[in-house]
Amino acid sequence: xxxxxxxxxxxxxxxxxxxxxxGRFGADGTAGGAGGVGGGAIVPGSANDPTSPAYFNQAIxxxxxxxxxxxxxxxxxxxxxxxxxTWLLTNTDFTAIIEGHADEQGTREYNVALGARRxxxxxEYLVSKGVAxxxxxTVSYGKERPIExxxxxxxxxxxxxxxxxxxxxxxx
Amino acid sequence: xxFLGMVLSAALALGGFWSGTALAQSDGPLRIEITEGxxxxxxxxLPVFEAETGDAGGLxxxxxxVVSADLSGTGLFxxxxxxxxxxxxxxxxxxxxxxxxxxINAQALITGAVSVQGNQLAVKFRLYDVxxxxxxxxxxxxxxxxxxxxxxxxxxxxxxxxxxxxxxxYFDSRxxxxxxxxxxxxxxxxxxxxxxxxxxxQYLTDSSAIVLAPRFSPNGDRVLYTSYETGFPRIxxxxxxxxxxxxxxxxxxxxxxxPRFAPDGQNIVFSLSQGGNTDIWAMNxxxxxxxxxxxxxxxxxxxxxxxxxxxxxxxxxxxxSQQLYIMPAGGGEAQRISFGPGRYGxxxxxxxxxxxxxxxxxxxxxxxxxxRTDGSEERLLTASFLDEGPTWAPNGRVIMFTRETQGExxxxxxxxxxxxxxxxxxxxTPEGGSDPSWSPLxx
Numbered sequence: 001x002x003x004x005x006x007x008x009x010x011x012x013x014x015x016x017x018x019x020x021x022x023g024r025f026g027a028d029g030t031a032g033g034a035g036g037v038g039g040g041a042i043v044p045g046s047a048n049d050p051t052s053p054a055y056f057n058q059a060i061x062x063x064x065x066x067x068x069x070x071x072x073x074x075x076x077x078x079x080x081x082x083x084x085x086t087w088l089l090t091n092t093d094f095t096a097i098i099e100g101h102a103d104e105q106g107t108r109e110y111n112v113a114l115g116a117r118r119x120x121x122x123x124e125y126l127v128s129k130g131v132a133x134x135x136x137x138t139v140s141y142g143k144e145r146p147i148e149x150x151x152x153x154x155x156x157x158x159x160x161x162x163x164x165x166x167x168x169x170x171x172x
Numbered sequence: 173x174x175f176l177g178m179v180l181s182a183a184l185a186l187g188g189f190w191s192g193t194a195l196a197q198s199d200g201p202l203r204i205e206i207t208e209g210x211x212x213x214x215x216x217x218l219p220v221f222e223a224e225t226g227d228a229g230g231l232x233x234x235x236x237x238v239v240s241a242d243l244s245g246t247g248l249f250x251x252x253x254x255x256x257x258x259x260x261x262x263x264x265x266x267x268x269x270x271x272x273x274x275x276i277n278a279q280a281l282i283t284g285a286v287s288v289q290g291n292q293l294a295v296k297f298r299l300y301d302v303x304x305x306x307x308x309x310x311x312x313x314x315x316x317x318x319x320x321x322x323x324x325x326x327x328x329x330x331x332x333x334x335x336x337x338x339x340x341x342y343f344d345s346r347x348x349x350x351x352x353x354x355x356x357x358x359x360x361x362x363x364x365x366x367x368x369x370x371x372x373x374q375y376l377t378d379s380s381a382i383v384l385a386p387r388f389s390p391n392g393d394r395v396l397y398t399s400y401e402t403g404f405p406r407i408x409x410x411x412x413x414x415x416x417x418x419x420x421x422x423x424x425x426x427x428x429x430x431p432r433f434a435p436d437g438q439n440i441v442f443s444l445s446q447g448g449n450t451d452i453w454a455m456n457x458x459x460x461x462x463x464x465x466x467x468x469x470x471x472x473x474x475x476x477x478x479x480x481x482x483x484x485x486x487x488x489x490x491x492x493s494q495q496l497y498i499m500p501a502g503g504g505e506a507q508r509i510s511f512g513p514g515r516y517g518x519x520x521x522x523x524x525x526x527x528x529x530x531x532x533x534x535x536x537x538x539x540x541x542x543x544r545t546d547g548s549e550e551r552l553l554t555a556s557f558l559d560e561g562p563t564w565a566p567n568g569r570v571i572m573f574t575r576e577t578q579g580e581x582x583x584x585x586x587x588x589x590x591x592x593x594x595x596x597x598x599x600x601t602p603e604g605g606s607d608p609s610w611s612p613l614x615x
Contacts, residue, residue: 120448140405150580
């Protein structure tokens with residue numbers, strides 16, 4: 001609860017527009033790629049404000065996906081994490097919690113451990129790109145928080161993920 | 173003799189495949205029945221217990237029903253409907269007309285009487301071996317308060333089961349589990365406790381935070397579990413009587429989960445994730461420092477103590493996939509015990525010490541299985557889209573586990589099965605259910 005509350009406050013403080021707490025476990029926070037950001041006036045806090053969490057979540061992409069039972073960051077994942085690292089190095093007031101998740105094909109406690117591996121793989125990658133380690137915490141939800149609920153690979157692929165959730169400022 | 177024969181086959185079906193070398197020497201036909209898993213449930217008659225006081229009629233009927241349900245629920249006994257009875261048992265003290273019970277092929281007869289004085293309840297029963305025309309054991313009486321009537325019914329059923337099978341009973345026991353509501357992507361979980369048969373559910377936590385995998389203490393007075401209350405998985409201990417809970421110490425920046433009590437009820441083992449690596453640690457539930465028991469770069473989790481406390485079985489993917497290992501309780505070199513195809517997880521040592529129950533994943537299916545502690549004689553008891561997390565009945569003869577159905581409407585519920593793979597049945601809970609942990613027999 002406190003985490004959600006923090007994020008809500010943060011987004012509100014930035015003058016919102018952005019969907020609150022986008023895709024924390026919810027729908028489509030998937031990497032939109034930078035292409036979605038068009039011209040026109042930049043609305044502070046919106047997805048076309050490059051300093052906003054909304055931009056981080058939607059334009060850069062807040063999550064990376066993993067192969068079955070793997071925790072190695074993929075090539076596609078590296079592109080997204082490079083974007084995340086750059087953003088975090090620019091927007092130094094933010095910290096983040098990296099959430100690791102697994103699909104349902106596994107035992108509960110093993111999947112918590114597997115999610116921890118995935119979250120840590122993302123954290124280590126971001127640290128290797130210069131983000132200070134004390135800005136990045138990790139948590140694993142195992143198979144407890146799928147975003148897709150079908151029982152086939154199309155859903156499983158989206159559930160095997162690590163999501164970088166921006167949180168309160170370093171001084172906050 | 174006929175009754176004795178049935179007694180034997182009932183006991184063997186329970187012990188079955190596992191009863192070992194002594195049986196291999198016994199006569200052929202009996203053994204063949206067992207390995208084929210064929211058993212005819214033993215027919216019993218249970219006339220409604222006599223009400224010895226005027227106001228005991230309602231409880232007498234309810235208690236009789238619970239005793240019958242306990243026995244029938246094992247799959248080893250079959251109740252003969254009352255409308256088939258020739259003899260009526262009008263008095264607990266009256267002599268038994270064996271011929272009347274023989275005529276309807278009741279091999280066991282259970283009679284009882286219930287009396288109520290204020291809120292005090294007394295239940296007594298007798299068990300008769302109809303075909304040998306004799307009482308089996310002597311009559312027993314249980315006393316308590318009227319609100320404990322279910323427990324007294326379970327105690328009667330435990331005594332009957334125990335006399336006929338030669339095994340300990342398991343009906344007077346409870347299960348702590350995770351009660352679930354909501355769709356898969358918005359699931360709400362809370363801890364709940366109930367009688368082994370699903371009666372008397374009480375909720376121990378609210379659903380504001382995810383809770384996982386509760387485990388009873390060795391005497392059933394406390395429960396260890398994992399909660400995300402702080403936003404991170406941490407270990408809690410809950411006192412069953414007072415429903416007070418407290419979080420155990422943990423190091424900042426780590427995640428703790430998969431806690432289990434040692435047989436001494438004071439020490440615990442659990443998994444700790446640090447920098448993406450998960451190992452097994454031990455600590456005292458009262459506080460103090462944690463000791464590391466494994467230190468490998470792989471995942472080590474789901475520990476379970478041997479009943480004598482000397483060893484720990486756990487799962488590790490150090491070989492490249494999830495497999496089962498046994499190490500000394502203080503840590504040290506581990507021996508791999510699972511070698512079949514597929515992955516093995518969630519090992520749980522039987523309270524009798526003879527077997528290890530586990531979850532197996534192979535070719536897209538999940539199974540609950542058992543193996544000897546050296547990994548031999550693996551036997552799969554179930555198969556489905558997702559079965560996991562076995563827990564043992566106090567007598568080590570029945571296993572309860574979680575079964576989750578496939579697809580968008582996927583739902584978890586509790587099932588039980590006996591170790592011969594027979595008698596698979598759902599355990600009804602008001603909501604969805606997962607992660608059961610069976611208590612010892614209540615005191």
